[in-house]
Structure formats: structure tokens, C-alpha cells
Amino acid sequence: xxxxxxxxxxxxxxxxDPIDDPTAIILYxxxxxxxxxxxxxxxxxxxxRGLLPxxxxxxxxxxGDVSAEEFAKHIRDSLTEFSSAPDxxxxxxxxxxxxxxxxxxxxxxPGTLLDAIKQLEEELGHKVQLVHYLSLPPVAFxxxxxxxxxxxxxxxxxxxxxxxxxxxxxxxxHALDDLVHSAFDxxxxxxxxxxxxxxxxxxxxxxxxxxRLFGDVWNRRHIxxxxxxxxxxxxxxxxxxxxxxxxxxxxxxxxxxxxxAAEVALEPPLSMDxxxxxxxxxSVIAAFRPLDPKEVVLGQYASYxxxxxxxxxxxxETFAAxxxxxxxxxxxxxxxxxxxxxxxxxxxxxxxxxxxxxxGPLDHIHPDANAIVFDxxxxxxxxxxxxxxKPGPDPLPAESATSLxxxxxxxxSMAPYTSLIHDVLSGNRMLFTSSTGLESAFQAxxxxxxDARPQVEIYDDHSWGPPSAKELTGPxxxxxxx
Ligand SMILES: NC(=O)C1=CN([C@@H]2O[C@H](COP(=O)(O)OP(=O)(O)OC[C@H]3O[C@@H](n4cnc5c(N)ncnc54)[C@H](OP(=O)(O)O)[C@@H]3O)[C@@H](O)[C@H]2O)C=CC1
Ligand SMILES: O=C1O[C@H](COP(=O)(O)O)[C@@H](O)[C@H](O)[C@H]1O
Numbered sequence: 001x002x003x004x005x006x007x008x009x010x011x012x013x014x015x016x017d018p019i020d021d022p023t024a025i026i027l028y029x030x031x032x033x034x035x036x037x038x039x040x041x042x043x044x045x046x047x048x049r050g051l052l053p054x055x056x057x058x059x060x061x062x063x064g065d066v067s068a069e070e071f072a073k074h075i076r077d078s079l080t081e082f083s084s085a086p087d088x089x090x091x092x093x094x095x096x097x098x099x100x101x102x103x104x105x106x107x108x109x110p111g112t113l114l115d116a117i118k119q120l121e122e123e124l125g126h127k128v129q130l131v132h133y134l135s136l137p138p139v140a141f142x143x144x145x146x147x148x149x150x151x152x153x154x155x156x157x158x159x160x161x162x163x164x165x166x167x168x169x170x171x172x173x174h175a176l177d178d179l180v181h182s183a184f185d186x187x188x189x190x191x192x193x194x195x196x197x198x199x200x201x202x203x204x205x206x207x208x209x210x211x212r213l214f215g216d217v218w219n220r221r222h223i224x225x226x227x228x229x230x231x232x233x234x235x236x237x238x239x240x241x242x243x244x245x246x247x248x249x250x251x252x253x254x255x256x257x258x259x260x261a262a263e264v265a266l267e268p269p270l271s272m273d274x275x276x277x278x279x280x281x282x283s284v285i286a287a288f289r290p291l292d293p294k295e296v297v298l299g300q301y302a303s304y305x306x307x308x309x310x311x312x313x314x315x316x317e318t319f320a321a322x323x324x325x326x327x328x329x330x331x332x333x334x335x336x337x338x339x340x341x342x343x344x345x346x347x348x349x350x351x352x353x354x355x356x357x358x359x360g361p362l363d364h365i366h367p368d369a370n371a372i373v374f375d376x377x378x379x380x381x382x383x384x385x386x387x388x389x390k391p392g393p394d395p396l397p398a399e400s401a402t403s404l405x406x407x408x409x410x411x412x413s414m415a416p417y418t419s420l421i422h423d424v425l426s427g428n429r430m431l432f433t434s435s436t437g438l439e440s441a442f443q444a445x446x447x448x449x450x451d452a453r454p455q456v457e458i459y460d461d462h463s464w465g466p467p468s469a470k471e472l473t474g475p476x477x478x479x480x481x482x
Contacts, residue, residue: 016051016414016419016422016426017426019051019052019053019422019425019426020053020054021053021128021129021157021425022053022054022055022056022124022126022128022129023052023053023055023056023057023128023129023130023131023425024056024057024058024059024117024120024128024129024130024131025043025056025057025058025059025131025133025421026059026061026101026113026117026130026131026132026133026153027039027040027043027058027059027060027061027133027135028061028062028105028132028133028134028135028136028140028144029061029062029134029135029136029137029140030060030061030062030066030071030100030135031060031062031064031066031071031074032062032135032136033238033239034135034163035060035078035135036074036077036078036081036082037078037082038082038194038415038417039133039135039417039421040075040078040079041078041079041082041083041415041417041418042415042417042418042420042421043058043421044075044079044083044086044091044094045083045414045415045418046418046421046422046425047094048086048090049414051422051425052425053425055124055128056097057097057098057099057120057128058097058098058099059099059100059101059113059116059117059120060098060099060100060101061100061101061102061104061105061111061113062100062102062104063102063103063104063111064102065102065103066100066102067100068098068099068100070100071098071099071100072095072098075095075098076091076095079091099116101113101115101116105144105147105148105151106143106147107143107146107147107150107151110147110151113151114151114153117130117153127155127157129155129157129158129159130153130155130157130158130159131158131159131160131161131424131425132144132148132153132158132159132160132161133161134160134161134162134163135163136163137241137242138163138165138166138167138168138246141162141166141176141180142175142176142179145160145176145179145180145183146179148160148183149182149183154183154184154188158184158188159184159188159189159190159424159427160180160183160184160188160189160190161190161192161421161424162180162189162190162191162192163192164191164192164193164255164256165246165250165251165254165255166191166433166438167438167442168246168250169442169445169446169449170439170442170443170445170446173438173439173442174439177435177438177439181435186434186435187429189435190420190423190424190429190432191432191433191434191438192420192432193255193256193259193432193433194256194416194417194420195256195257195259195260195376195416196259196263196420196431196432196433197416197417197419197420197423197431198376198380198416199379199380199406199413199416200374200375200376200377200378200379200380200381200406201260201263201376201380202263202431203374203380203382203406204260204263204264204351204374205263205264205266205277207382209268209272214372217355218330218353219330219331220330220331220332220333220334221356222355222356223334223353223354223355223356224334224354224355224356224357224367224476225334225335225336225337225354225473225474225476226261226264226334226335226336226337226351226352226353226354227336227337227339227350227351227352227354227473227476227478227479227480228257228260228261228264228336228337228338228339228350228351229337229338229339229340229348229349229350229351229352229478229479229480230252230256230257230339230340230348230349230350230376231339231340231341231344231345231346231347231348231464231465231480232340232341232342232343232344232347233343233344233345233346233347233462234342234343234347235301235303235304235307235342235343236304236307236310236318236342238309240307240308240309240310241309243316243318244309244310244311244314244316245316246316247316247317247318247320248298248317248318248319248320248340248341248342249298249317249320249445249448250445252320252340253320253322253338253340254441254442254444254445254448255441256340257338257340258285258288258324258338258441258444258445259281259433259441260351260376261288261324261326261336261338262281262282262284262285262437263281264336264351264353265284265287265326265328265330265331265336266280266281266283266284267280267283267284267328267330268280274428274429274430275429275430277430278429278430278431278432278434281437282433282434282436282437282440283436283437284326284328285437285440285441285444286436286440287326287327287328287331288324288325288326288327288440288441288443288444289324289325289326289327289444290443290444290445290446290447291322291324291444291445291447291448292323292447293447293448293450293452293453293454294452294454295322295323295472296320296321296322296323296448296453296454297319297320297321297322297454297457297465297466297468297469297471297472298317298319298320298453298454298455298456298457298466299317299318299319299320299341299456299457299458299459299465299466299469300314300315300316300317300318300319300456300457300458300459301318301319301341301342301343301458301459301460301461302458302459302460302461303343303461304316304318304343315455315456316456317456318341318342318343319339319340319341319342319344319459319465319466319469320338320339320340320341321337321338321339321340321341321465321469321472322337322338322339322472323335323336323337323338323472324336324337324338324444335472335474337472337473337478339465339469339478341459341465343461343462344462344463344464344465345462345463345464345481345482346480346481348375348377348480349375349376349377350373350374350375350376350479350480351373351374351376352371352372352373352374352479353371353372353373354367354370354371354476354479355367355370355371357370358370362387362397365387365397366399367476367479368385368399368479369385369386369387369397369399369400369401370385370386370387371385371479372384372385373385373479378407379405379406379407379409379413380406381403381404381405381406381407382403382404382406383401383402383403383404384401384402384403384404385399385400385401386399386400386401386402387399387400388400419431420432463482464478464481464482465482467482469482470482
């Protein structure tokens with residue numbers, strides 16, 4: 001068992017600033033899966049923390065007809081299921097600001113959304129900042145963007161939030177991005193990758209820049225390999241339509257895991273200002289070498305084809321592992337090993353920097369006992385795995401570890417979606433992906449869209465994935481298992 005330590009509690013917990021601009025969030029796909037799990041609880045959390053503007057409306061949008069009362073009940077049920085049951089009086093206050101515009105929203109038929117916005121602006125006596133949140137499957141990004149533009153809802157003050165994946169190939173990324181830029185300036189566009197919003201992910205660079213203990217060894221002279229490992233025990237549940245068309249590489253690897261790799265690999269920014277941090281993260285993605293299909297293993301869990309909604313002969317990967325190379329002076333020759341999958345043996349979100357063996361007489365230490373491991377889940381933790389002396393007469397090595405829980409530094413910290421939506425409202429784009437960064441990510445991903453893409457290998461449910469994924473790591477093995 002590792003020793004554990006707690007980061008010292010800060011007396012001075014950061015409180016984000018409230019927002020003044022009268023605002024309406026239009027939540028496209030307002031009754032969908034992501035909305036109920038993440039977005040609605042996040043908006044409600046901002047309300048209970050007093051972080052929404054005084055003049056605020058949430059307008060749900062969807063193709064069906066849903067009354068304001070039904071939408072409010074849906075929100076309440078979502079909070080109860082995915083967050084916590086709200087206080088009756090507080091929720092009643094929130095629900096006064098909620099409505100639903102049904103009938104969809106298309107170029108040729110705006111449904112009832114334009115009327116809902118007109119009514120709100122007449123009620124308030126002025127225009128409001130519109131935040132278009134596209135909580136929609138990627139196929140709906142283009143038609144919805146076209147509709148926003150065609151109906152003139154791309155005000156200069158408007159913002160547009162896009163979920164991932166933003167494009168499925170370099171070509172479709174360009175087509176979507178050109179269209180989005182025909183409606184909005186880059187500063188108005190917020191492409192969400194919620195892994196960037198995790199408190200613990202942000203520690204990947206903050207601890208490095210603040211502590212010589214980490215900063216001085218953060219390079220190829222000292223690090224043998226980096227593992228970014230996000231196994232999940234969950235299956236694809238009721239997301240078959242989306243997942244079977246998307247797969248693990250686009251759902252997780254070329255999106256979340258690439259962004260986390262960039263957070264590890266980035267060069268020190270000029271300052272910690274949002275623009276500088278964003279630029280440093282996005283520019284290192286340009287140094288990602290395009291994936292070599294021979295260094296990628298794809299898998300599908302054994303019972304996947306039995307899932308309702310999945311094509312009977314589907315070749316969609318539910319597991320992906322890859323060896324990524326980053327061609328900068330700092331990282332040349334250091335493999336970044338990325339792994340993620342559904343229906344695996346354990347759930348975890350870990351980033352491990354595994355050191356090279358020491359010089360001198362103890363140059364044979366197992367990599368397990370010579371590593372820094374960042375846990376990205378929840379408030380996060382940093383494990384330092386060390387080799388120490390085994391008590392006794394001889395100078396023999398023994399493995400030990402200490403775990404620094406970050407929970408105490410961040411009492412009451414916000415969930416990733418809560419803080420990212422607050423960033424959208426306040427105009428802070430640090431934790432959002434940019435057009436150039438995503439273009440580089442798709443360039444690195446592009447070889448996986450060719451005929452050289454490896455075949456999917458079937459793996460046992462609740463296992464560590466196809467055994468061949470182990471070969472990617474070399475003698476180290478995957479630190480988490482197999
Ligand atoms: N679910 C999750 O855990 C996560 C999802 N995401 C991303 O969030 C986005 C939304 O995902 P999710 O909520 O799971 O998706 P859903 O399949 O639940 O779709 C959301 C809503 O979009 C509407 N919709 C579906 N198809 C279309 C269409 N062709 N045209 C217009 N509207 C449509 C439906 O609403 P209606 O029928 O009312 O019109 C549906 O309820 C995706 O981009 C996904 O990658 C990101 C992180 C996690
Ligand atoms: O975006 C996604 O992320 C989740 C994992 O998110 P987390 O909140 O558990 O960190 C993943 O399960 C899902 O497939 C993917 O779409």
C-alpha cells in the first residue's frame with residue numbers, strides 16, 4: 001500500500017467571477033444524452049453558485065414538441081439521476097428561466113426558436129448574448145450551423161459551442177470549420193474537449209512549471225516513455241447509434257488523449273495567460289508524427305455485436321492503443337503510449353511519466369518504481385513511485401510510493417463541464433481547442449483512415465484488450481495492467 005499524503009488546503013480557494021451580460025443559452029439536443037448527464041447539471045451548478053448572469057435564460061431545442069414544464073421536469077430528473085436532487089425552492093427559481101423551443105431548427109424551417117428569442121428580447125427590452133450550445137451528434141453540426149447563419153442568429157456577441165468530434169477526417173474537419181467560420185469569428189467558437197477542463201489535467205503543466213523537481217526532468221534525457229491510459233469498464237449502453245459510427249479512436253484517442261498528450265509535451269508558454277497556454281498546447285500538436293498503423297492496435301469487445309443498434313458485422317473499434325511520437329527536441333525518441341477502450345478490466349485515467357534507469361550501480365530498477373503518475377479522475381492525485389532501501393543489513397532496493405491527493409487543494413472545485421461553460425460565458429478560451437491545433441491532430445490521425453488501418457482484434461469482455469497491445473510498450477508493459 002502506498003503511503004499517502006495530502007496537498008495542503010489552500011485558505012484562499014479561487015472563486016470564478018460572476019458574469020454580467022444578459023445571456024440566453026440555446027441548448028440544441030437539450031433532451032439528449034450528453035445534455036442530461038453533463039450540460040444540464042453544469043448549468044444548474046452555475047446557477048446554485050450564483051455564477052449565471054442576473055438576466056439568464058436556458059432555451060432547450062429539439063425536433064419534438066416539449067413544453068417548458070416538461071423540459072423543467074426533464075432537467076430536474078437529470079439532476080436527480082446524474083448529480084443530486086435539487087432543493088425545491090431553488091429549483092423553482094431556476095425553472096422560471098427555462099423554456100423549450102420545439103420543432104427542430106433547420107435552414108428551411110426554424111421551428112419555434114426564432115419566436116422564443118424574439119419574445120425573450122421583447123420581454124427584456126434589448127438583445128441578449130446568445131450562446132449556441134450544439135449538444136448534438138456530429139452529423140447535425142453542419143445543418144444547425146447553416147440554420148444559425150441563415151436565420152441571423154450569429155450576432156457579433158454570439159458564441160457557439162461545439163462538442164467533439166469536430167470532424168471525422170482532415171477533409172470533413174476543413175469542410176465543417178470553413179462553414180463554422182463563415183458564420184462566426186474564431187474568437188466566438190468554443191470547441192469543447194472536456195478532458196482539458198479537468199482540474200487534474202491542468203496539473204500536468206502547472207506542477208511542472210512551478211516545481212524544479214518535475215520541470216527539470218521533463219524531457220527525453222530523463223523520461224523513457226509516457227503512458228496515457230484511459231481504460232473504461234462501461235459498455236456503450238444506449239449510445240449505439242453514435243458510437244458505432246464513431247469508434248474509440250475518434251471518441252477518445254485522437255480527441256481527448258491527443259489533447260492530454262499535448263498538455264504533457266507542450267513547451268513552456270510565454271506566460272500563464274490563457275492565449276499563451278492555448279498557443280503552447282496547440283502548437284506542439286503540429287509536431288505529432290502521423291500515426292503509423294503498424295504501431296496501432298484496435299480491438300472490439302466480444303459482446304459488442306450483441307448490442308441493440310450495432311450493425312451485425314460492425315468493424316468499429318471499441319479499443320485503441322497507439323505509439324505516438326512527438327518530434328520536438330524535448331521528446332524525440334520518447335514513445336507516448338496511448339490506450340483506451342470500453343468493457344475493460346478497470347476504469348482509470350492515468351498519465352505516467354516513466355523514468356529511464358539511473359546511472360550507476362542501481363541501473364536495473366523496474367520502471368514501476370521509477371515514475372510519476374498523474375490521476376486525472378475527480379480532483380486528481382499525483383503518485384510518486386520510488387525505489388527505497390529495503391530495511392535490513394544489505395543495501396537492497398524496495399518499491400514504495402507516495403500519493404498526493406489534490407482533493408484538499410480544491411474543496412468544492414467545479415466539474416469539468418461546469419468550469420468550461422463558465423469559461424464560455426466569461427470568454428476564456430484557454431481550455432478549448434483551436435482550428436490550427438485540430439488541423440494538426442487530424443493530420444496525425446489521417447493514416448488511420450487509409451487501407452493500412454489495422455484489423456480489429458476481438459478481446460474478452462472485462463479484459464485489458466487485445467494481448468498484442470502489450471507489444472507496443474516494450475519491456476515496460478502497461479503500468480496499469482497487462
Ligand atoms: N453522451 C456522452 O457521454 C458524451 C457525448 N459527447 C458529445 O456530445 C454530442 C451529443 O452526444 P449525445 O448527447 O450522446 O447524443 P444523442 O444521440 O443523445 O443526441 C442528442 C440529441 O440530438 C438530437 N439529434 C439526434 N440526431 C439528430 C439529427 N440528425 N439532427 C438534429 N438533431 C439530432 C436529438 O434530440 P431531438 O430528438 O430532441 O431532436 C438527441 O436527443 C456528441 O457530439 C458527442 O460526441 C461528448 C462527451 C460525452
Ligand atoms: O467524451 C467522452 O468521454 C467519456 C469519459 O468521460 P469522463 O467524464 O468519464 O472523463 C467517455 O466515456 C465517452 O465515451 C466519450 O464520448
